Amino acid sequence: MRFKKVLSVVDCHAEGESGKVIVGGVGQVPGKTMFDKRVHLETHMDDIRKIVLFEPRGAVWHNANIVLPSNHPEADFGYVILETTEYPAMSGSNTMCVATVLLETGILPMQEPVTHLVLESPAGLIRVRCECADGKVTSVRLVNQPAFCYHLGSSIEVEGFGTVRVDIVYGGMTYAMVDAAALGFSIDPSEARDLCEVGQKLKFAAAEQLAVEHPENPAIPGITNTEFMGPIRRENDALVSKNCVVVSPGRCDRSPCGTGSSARLALLHAKGLIAPGETLIHESITGSRFTCTIDGLAKVGKYNAVIPAIAGQAWITGLYQMGLDPTDPYQQGFTVADTWMTTV
Numbered sequence: 001m002r003f004k005k006v007l008s009v010v011d012c013h014a015e016g017e018s019g020k021v022i023v024g025g026v027g028q029v030p031g032k033t034m035f036d037k038r039v040h041l042e043t044h045m046d047d048i049r050k051i052v053l054f055e056p057r058g059a060v061w062h063n064a065n066i067v068l069p070s071n072h073p074e075a076d077f078g079y080v081i082l083e084t085t086e087y088p089a090m091s092g093s094n095t096m097c098v099a100t101v102l103l104e105t106g107i108l109p110m111q112e113p114v115t116h117l118v119l120e121s122p123a124g125l126i127r128v129r130c131e132c133a134d135g136k137v138t139s140v141r142l143v144n145q146p147a148f149c150y151h152l153g154s155s156i157e158v159e160g161f162g163t164v165r166v167d168i169v170y171g172g173m174t175y176a177m178v179d180a181a182a183l184g185f186s187i188d189p190s191e192a193r194d195l196c197e198v199g200q201k202l203k204f205a206a207a208e209q210l211a212v213e214h215p216e217n218p219a220i221p222g223i224t225n226t227e228f229m230g231p232i233r234r235e236n237d238a239l240v241s242k243n244c245v246v247v248s249p250g251r252c253d254r255s256p257c258g259t260g261s262s263a264r265l266a267l268l269h270a271k272g273l274i275a276p277g278e279t280l281i282h283e284s285i286t287g288s289r290f291t292c293t294i295d296g297l298a299k300v301g302k303y304n305a306v307i308p309a310i311a312g313q314a315w316i317t318g319l320y321q322m323g324l325d326p327t328d329p330y331q332q333g334f335t336v337a338d339t340w341m342t343t344v
């Protein structure tokens with residue numbers, strides 16, 4: 001074997017959104033907490049993210065997770081999330097992939113009909129309830145860390161659009177939330193390219209014009225996502241709404257987005273439109289769905305917060321070894337602006 005690095009990868013997706021899970025080959029990652037390990041990966045081991053996510057091995061719509069033993073006494077396992085332009089503190093679709101892979105590949109024991117897990121994400125502990133049948137995880141319900149609104153109804157200036165009203169909300173990642181219809185969108189897959197162009201402009205403008213700092217961890221990244229919110233309708237007892245999250249560097253989340261759904265719950269609650277225990281069915285641009293509820297209320301620094309619970313399903317699509325040949329000219333991968341919007 002002549003490979004410089006061999007990673008054991010389980011390909012997975014949650015409601016359409018990729019979440020590769022790296023189960024071996026990374027080696028030791030120093031750090032007491034998963035946030036410490038996230039910082040070490042970002043500052044000393046970023047080649048792994050580039051090998052896995054950049055071309056020619058990855059693609060702009062891929063995400064990855066490194067599963068690692070946790071030092072937290074309550075945690076069954078830990079994970080660090082790798083995305084194409086950042087290491088988020090938390091990700092809903094990726095957490096669903098991690099839980100599914102840990103149970104379906106036997107890294108952790110599965111108990112049917114329900115397996116409870118405690119996973120340490122960089123954002124903190126995530127309690128997960130997996131429904132399991134015949135060796136398959138059929139639903140992953142995760143209780144996220146608290147979500148809260150930094151800015152409500154703020155005005156920003158966006159080139160080509162003038163003044164745009166946005167809400168800035170933290171749900172594990174930080175979102176500029178906008179009304180899709182006000183910008184001429186119905187959140188149809190045919191609008192995806194335009195959603196990305198506009199979404200990128202909006203998040204850059206918001207990040208420049210509105211300050212955010214997580215009260216408990218100032219190192220958590222600021223505004224990196226735009227969430228286009230569709231109208232809300234009622235289906236029986238549930239609220240239903242479509243959304244599209246534009247993830248950097250400019251692509252649509254294929255799932256309803258777990259951290260974006262958490263942000264939506266916090267915003268709806270702040271506006272008095274949802275109460276704890278009520279259900280929000282959040283739909284993605286492709287029509288896939290997460291079931292979302294507020295499990296409780298909390299306070300994060302000076303902010304009123306909600307404790308979001310998000311449920312969806314993930315499916316494994318492949319198990320393989322990804323190898324890095326020492327003569328491969330693309331050791332660190334590359335990006336091309338046709339799909340990445342930027343080049344590295």
Ligand SMILES: O=C(O)[C@H]1NCC[C@@H]1O
Pocket residue numbers: 017063088090091092093094173247253255256257258259260
């Ligand atoms: O579900 C989520 O939270 C996310 N999906 C990909 C980008 C975000 O991390």
